[in-house]
Amino acid sequence: MKSKPLNIMLLLLGAALLVTLGILTKLFVIGEPVDGAQLHCDASVNGSTLELRVDTVESAMALRGWNLKQDGNTLQIRARKVLVSPLFSDGSYQASIDLEGIKTISLGGSVIWSAEK
Numbered sequence: 001m002k003s004k005p006l007n008i009m010l011l012l013l014g015a016a017l018l019v020t021l022g023i024l025t026k027l028f029v030i031g032e033p034v035d036g037a038q039l040h041c042d043a044s045v046n047g048s049t050l051e052l053r054v055d056t057v058e059s060a061m062a063l064r065g066w067n068l069k070q071d072g073n074t075l076q077i078r079a080r081k082v083l084v085s086p087l088f089s090d091g092s093y094q095a096s097i098d099l100e101g102i103k104t105i106s107l108g109g110s111v112i113w114s115a116e117k
Contacts, residue, residue, distance in 0.1 A: 036110025
């Protein structure tokens with residue numbers, strides 16, 4: 001028969017482990033959306049293609065979950081930032097984007113390219 005104090009300690013330890021697991025999952029797997037201030041972008045037009053390179057400003061940040069969505073003449077690029085880990089270790093992104101029908105490209109809410117530049 002187990003004693004009550006031992007059961008309470010095991011329950012508290014289990015709760016602490018679950019909270020810790022949740023925090024680590026948020027930091028290293030789920031992350032949070034990036035904004036333009038956290039990234040450095042190099043964009044160059046080559047004919048009708050935009051060559052894009054994105055790097056993080058922070059050294060301990062990796063990028064994941066890239067999502068490109070065209071809304072009218074605007075291409076919205078979204079990503080999530082997580083802490084560097086064996087799961088996600090790359091803090092850069094490269095893409096070639098066809099500019100047909102696109103007048104503006106935004107990344108994390110900031111305009112990084114516009115046809116009117």
